[in-house]
Amino acid sequence: MKVPVSIVVNGRRYDREVEPRLLLVHFIRDLGGVTGTKVGCDTSQCGACTVLLDGIAVRSCTCLAVQADGSAVTTIEGLAPAGSLHPLQEGFWNKHGLQCGYCTPGMIIASYELLRTNPNPTDAEIRHGLEGNMCRCTGYQNIVRAVRDAAQKAAVV
Amino acid sequence: MSSRIFGSGIRRREDPRLITGAATYTDDLSLPGMLYAAMLRSPHAHARIKKIDVNAAKSAPGVMAVYTGSDVGDALKPVPCAWLLPNANLKIATYRAIATDTVRYVGDVVAVVVAETPYQAHDALDLIDVDYAPLPCTLEPQAATTPGAPQIHADIPNNEAFSWSVSGGDVDAAFRNADVIVKERIIQQRLIPTAMEPRALLAQWSAASGELTLWNTTQNPHIVRFLCSVVTGVPEDKLRVVAPEVGGGFGSKIAAYPADFITVFCAMRLNRPVKWTETRSENYQATTHGRDHVQEVELAAKKDGTILGLRATVWAGMGAYLSTAAPGIPTILHGLMLSGVYNLPAVHEDVHGVYTNTTPVDAYRGAGRPEAAFMLERMLDKLARELKMDPADVRLKNMIPRFENGHSVITGLVYDSGDYPAGLKKVLEHVKYQDLRREQADARRQGRYIGIGLGSYVEVCGIGPSQVAGAIGFQGGLWESAIVRVHPTGKVQVFIGASPHGQGEETTFAQLVASEIGVAVNDVKVVHGDTDATPMGWGTYGSRTTAVGGAALILATRKVKEKAKVIAAHLLEAAVEDMDYADGRFFVKGSPDKAKTIQDIALMANVAWNMPPGVEAGLEASMFYDPPNFTYPFGSHLAVVEVDPETGEVQLKRYVALDDCGPQINPVIVEGQVHGGVVQGIGQALWEEAIYDRTGQLVTGSMLDYALPRADRLCEIEVLNTVTPSPHHPLGLKGVGEAGTIASTAAVYSAVLDALAPFGVETLRMPFTAERVWKAMQK
Numbered sequence: 001m002k003v004p005v006s007i008v009v010n011g012r013r014y015d016r017e018v019e020p021r022l023l024l025v026h027f028i029r030d031l032g033g034v035t036g037t038k039v040g041c042d043t044s045q046c047g048a049c050t051v052l053l054d055g056i057a058v059r060s061c062t063c064l065a066v067q068a069d070g071s072a073v074t075t076i077e078g079l080a081p082a083g084s085l086h087p088l089q090e091g092f093w094n095k096h097g098l099q100c101g102y103c104t105p106g107m108i109i110a111s112y113e114l115l116r117t118n119p120n121p122t123d124a125e126i127r128h129g130l131e132g133n134m135c136r137c138t139g140y141q142n143i144v145r146a147v148r149d150a151a152q153k154a155a156v157v
Numbered sequence: 158m159s160s161r162i163f164g165s166g167i168r169r170r171e172d173p174r175l176i177t178g179a180a181t182y183t184d185d186l187s188l189p190g191m192l193y194a195a196m197l198r199s200p201h202a203h204a205r206i207k208k209i210d211v212n213a214a215k216s217a218p219g220v221m222a223v224y225t226g227s228d229v230g231d232a233l234k235p236v237p238c239a240w241l242l243p244n245a246n247l248k249i250a251t252y253r254a255i256a257t258d259t260v261r262y263v264g265d266v267v268a269v270v271v272a273e274t275p276y277q278a279h280d281a282l283d284l285i286d287v288d289y290a291p292l293p294c295t296l297e298p299q300a301a302t303t304p305g306a307p308q309i310h311a312d313i314p315n316n317e318a319f320s321w322s323v324s325g326g327d328v329d330a331a332f333r334n335a336d337v338i339v340k341e342r343i344i345q346q347r348l349i350p351t352a353m354e355p356r357a358l359l360a361q362w363s364a365a366s367g368e369l370t371l372w373n374t375t376q377n378p379h380i381v382r383f384l385c386s387v388v389t390g391v392p393e394d395k396l397r398v399v400a401p402e403v404g405g406g407f408g409s410k411i412a413a414y415p416a417d418f419i420t421v422f423c424a425m426r427l428n429r430p431v432k433w434t435e436t437r438s439e440n441y442q443a444t445t446h447g448r449d450h451v452q453e454v455e456l457a458a459k460k461d462g463t464i465l466g467l468r469a470t471v472w473a474g475m476g477a478y479l480s481t482a483a484p485g486i487p488t489i490l491h492g493l494m495l496s497g498v499y500n501l502p503a504v505h506e507d508v509h510g511v512y513t514n515t516t517p518v519d520a521y522r523g524a525g526r527p528e529a530a531f532m533l534e535r536m537l538d539k540l541a542r543e544l545k546m547d548p549a550d551v552r553l554k555n556m557i558p559r560f561e562n563g564h565s566v567i568t569g570l571v572y573d574s575g576d577y578p579a580g581l582k583k584v585l586e587h588v589k590y591q592d593l594r595r596e597q598a599d600a601r602r603q604g605r606y607i608g609i610g611l612g613s614y615v616e617v618c619g620i621g622p623s624q625v626a627g628a629i630g631f632q633g634g635l636w637e638s639a640i641v642r643v644h645p646t647g648k649v650q651v652f653i654g655a656s657p658h659g660q661g662e663e664t665t666f667a668q669l670v671a672s673e674i675g676v677a678v679n680d681v682k683v684v685h686g687d688t689d690a691t692p693m694g695w696g697t698y699g700s701r702t703t704a705v706g707g708a709a710l711i712l713a714t715r716k717v718k719e720k721a722k723v724i725a726a727h728l729l730e731a732a733v734e735d736m737d738y739a740d741g742r743f744f745v746k747g748s749p750d751k752a753k754t755i756q757d758i759a760l761m762a763n764v765a766w767n768m769p770p771g772v773e774a775g776l777e778a779s780m781f782y783d784p785p786n787f788t789y790p791f792g793s794h795l796a797v798v799e800v801d802p803e804t805g806e807v808q809l810k811r812y813v814a815l816d817d818c819g820p821q822i823n824p825v826i827v828e829g830q831v832h833g834g835v836v837q838g839i840g841q842a843l844w845e846e847a848i849y850d851r852t853g854q855l856v857t858g859s860m861l862d863y864a865l866p867r868a869d870r871l872c873e874i875e876v877l878n879t880v881t882p883s884p885h886h887p888l889g890l891k892g893v894g895e896a897g898t899i900a901s902t903a904a905v906y907s908a909v910l911d912a913l914a915p916f917g918v919e920t921l922r923m924p925f926t927a928e929r930v931w932k933a934m935q936k
Binding site: 130 | 168175177178180181184276351354403405407438659661832833835859860
C-alpha cells in the first residue's frame with residue numbers, strides 16, 4: 001500500500017511511491033540519493049538530520065515523507081548554488097567549526113534557521129539557538145565563532 | 158626547515174567536502190544488489206537461550222536470510238581480545254559473534270536478518286521468537302567479585318577477568334611515616350563515547366575471486382583487516398578495508414565488533430553486498446563504553462604537604478566480554494600513570510578487571526589516563542583541605558621540576574620532557590589567582606557559591622615503542638609508516654598507515670611535508686584509510702597519529718630530500734657535500750642563483766634521462782617509524798563554577814586550558830582539539846553517565862536520556878600554551894587529541910567541591926546533576 005508523493009529536493013522534483021511510514025530523511029537519502037543529510041540519533045535529539053522544509057528547519061528523521069508531499073526541501077547540498085559557498089559554510093570553514101563533519105550539515109541548516117529569525121545574534125543567543133544540535137568534536141566554541149562570522153558577513157552583504 | 162607553513166593556522170582542506178554534504182561516510186555508500194542487515198539483540202542482561210524460531214522471519218517480505226549462532230557455527234572464530242596483559246592471570250571469555258546458548262548483556266546479538274530494504278530487515282526482527290530463561294545478573298564491578306554474585310562465565314570464578322598490580326618504592330613505610338593520610342572512594346562512572354556517526358559497515362564479497370572489501374567506520378583499518386582475516390579466514394592479501402569519511406570515534410571505533418564479522422559472514426553466504434548501520438539505541442547498547450571504575454584510594458603525606466605515597470585498589474568494569482583493547486586501559490594506561498606530574502616516592506595499586514552483565518568497556522578518549530589524573534588531583538585537593546593549604550600550593554610543592562631529556566617516575570616510565578610548574582603558574586597568573594580567590598570570598602559573603610578548581614596532568618601518548626607493546630601484551634606493533642611520492646610535475650602524494658577521522662591530518666601532514674621540501678602545501682595530498690592504497694599502520698588512537706605517524710612522514714620526506722640533493726648535485730655537476738638547500742631549491746653553496754627546484758628534480762627523477770650513477774629512478778621514499786619512547790604532553794586547567802543554592806544547578810563561569818603538546822603544526826587545529834576534549838571531560842563531571850537499572854536495562858539508552866554537553870551549557874574556553882619539545886621526536890611533537898579530556902573532569906570536579914565547601918560537602922559522586930548537588934547541600 002504505497003502512496004505517491006512528489007517532493008522537490010534542492011530544486012529537483014522526485015516523484016516516488018513510498019510506504020506511508022517512510023521518514024523524510026530516508027526519502028532524501030535513499031530514494032533521492034542526496035546523502036549530505038545525516039542520521040545521528042533516530043529520536044530527534046541530535047539535529048544531524050535538520051533540513052529546510054519550505055524554508056523552515058525541521059528534523060527530517062521525525063517527519064514522514066508523506067507529510068512533505070508537495071513541499072520543497074533544502075539540504076546542505078542546496079544551501080548555495082553549485083561551486084559557491086553560503087556565508088555559513090564559509091564561516092564554518094574559516095573558524096574551524098567542524099572536525100569529523102558528521103553533525104555539520106544539520107548544524108549549518110540549524111544555524112541558517114537561527115540567522116533567519118535572528119540575523120544578529122549574541123553569542124548566548126547562538127548557543128541557545130543551537131542547543132538542540134549535538135556536536136561531539138568541537139565543544140561548540142568554534143561553531144559559535146562560525147555563526148558569528150557568517151552573521152557579520154551576511155550583514156555586510 | 159621552512160617555518161612558514163609549519164605552525165600556520167591554515168584552513169582545513171577536509172572542510173569543503175564536509176560543509177557541502179559531498180563527503181562520503183560508510184552509510185552513504187550504495188552498491189548494486191546491496192542488501193541490509195539488522196541485528197536481533199538480547200533484551201535480557203543474562204539469560205539462557207532455550208529456543209529460537211526464525212521461520213516467520215524467514216518468510217517475511219524482502220527477507221533474504223536469517224542466521225543464528227548455530228548457522229554461523231565455526232565459520233567465524235570468536236571475537237578476539239588483542240591486549241593479552243601479562244602477569245595478570247588474564248581470563249578471556251569466549252566471545253561469539255552471535256550468542257549460541259547464553260546472552261550476557263542487553264545488546265548481545267542472537268540473530269541477524271538480511272533483507273532487501275532496511276525497513277524490511279527491522280520488521281523481520283520482530284518475527285523472530287526467542288525463548289529465554291532469564292538468569293540473575295550482576296552489574297557493578299566491585300559487587301560482581303563478591304561471593305555469591307551471579308557467575309557470568311562458568312569457567313571464570315568471581316567474574317575476575319584479570320588482576321594486575323603496579324608497585325614502586327616502599328609504600329608501607331610511606332604510610333607509616335605519614336603525618337596525614339587522606340582516603341577517598343571514587344566512582345569513575347560509566348560513559349558512552351557517542352561518536353555522532355553511528356557505526357556502519359558495507360561488506361562486498363566476490364566468490365569468484367575470493368576477495369572481500371569492507372568499508373568500515375573505523376579508527377584503524379589495518380587492524381580491522383588483521384583481525385577480520387583472523388576471524389573470517391579471508392586471507393589478508395584478499396581483504397581490503399576502507400575507512401571512508403569517519404564521523405568521530407573517541408575510542409569507540411577501535412574495537413573489532415561482533416556485528417562487523419556477522420555482516421561479513423552474511424555477505425559471504427549470500428554473495429551479495431551487505432550493509433549494516435546501527436541505530437543510536439544499538440550504539441548505546443552495543444558499541445563500547447568507557448571508564449566504569451570503582452577506586453579506593455589513600456594518599457600519605459607530610460604535614461607540609463609533601464606527598465609520600467599512594468595506595469589504591471581499583472575495580473574496573475569490563476562488561477560481559479573483553480573488548481579488543483580493554484585489559485590494557487585500566488592497567489598500563491592507568492596504573493603506570495599514577496605519578497602524574499608529581500614526585501611520588503611510593504605507589505601500590507591493585508586493579509581487578511571484572512566481568513559484568515553490561516556493554517563491553519574499552520578505550521574512551523583519554524583511556525585510563527583521565528582515571529589516573531583524576532585520582533591524583535582529587536587526593537591532592539583532599540590533602541589541601543585537610544592541611545588547610547591552597548590547592549595550587551600543594552600542587553606546586555609536589556610537581557616534578559622542569560626536565561628536558563628524561564625523567565624516571567616510580568611506576569617505571571621515563572617521561573620525555575616537561576615543565577609542569579611553569580604551566581600551572583602561567584594559568585594562575587592568567588586568571589590572577591589571588592584576585593580570583595578574593596572575588597570568591599566576597600561572593601560567599603553575598604550568599605553566592607563560586608568554586609575554583611584545578612586539574613594538572615601528564616599523559617602517556619604517541620604510543621609507542623613496539624618492543625614495549627610486546628612486553629605489555631599488546632597484540633600488534635605500534636610503529637607507523639609513510640610513503641612520500643613526488644610526481645613528475647612536482648606534486649606530492651603521501652600515503653600513511655594511520656587513519657584520521659576528524660583530527661585534520663590531511664591538512665597538518667601536508668603542512669609537515671610542504672615545510673620540509675619546500676613545495677606549496679596545496680601540492681601535497683595525504684592519502685589514508687584504505688588498506689589497498691596505504692602502507693601498514695596501527696591506527697589513530699592514544700594521541701599517536703602526529704607523534705608517531707607524523708615522525709614517519711617527516712623522516713620519509715627527509716629521505717626524498719636527500720635523494721633530491723644527490724640528483725641536484727649531479728645536474729649541477731657539483732659534489733653532494735657542496736650542496737645547499739633553501740625553500741625547495743638545491744644549489745651549490747654560495748651560488749643560490751643557479752638552483753634546481755624540487756620540481757626540476759622530480760621531473761628528472763621520473764623521466765630518468767640523466768640520473769647520477771647508481772641512483773634509482775623515481776623520487777619516492779618510505780619510512781617505518783618505531784618511536785624510541787612514548788611522548789608525554791601535559792598541562793594545567795582551571796575551572797570556575799557557580800552553584801545555585803536554591804536549585805543545586807552548577808553553572809560554568811570560566812574555563813582556562815593550558816596544554817603543552819610541543820611545537821604546533823597548526824595552532825587552530827590544536828585549539829579545536831583542546832576545545833572538544835575539554836568539553837568531553839566537562840561532560841563527565843557535570844552530566845554524563847550510563848545508567849543500568851537493576852535488571853541490566855540501559856536506562857540511558859538514547860540521546861534523550863544520556864546527557865551530552867550542549868552549546869548553551871558551556872562557557873568560552875580560554876586556551877593557553879607552553880611549548881616543550883619532545884627530545885626524541887624528529888620535530889619535538891607530542892600529540893594533543895586526548896589532552897583536554899584528561900584534565901577537565903578533575904578541574905570541574907575540584908571547582909564544584911570548592912563551591913560546596915561552605916556546606917561541609919567532603920565528597921560527591923559524578924555527574925553533578927542539580928538534584929545530587931542540591932541534596933548534598935541540604936545535609
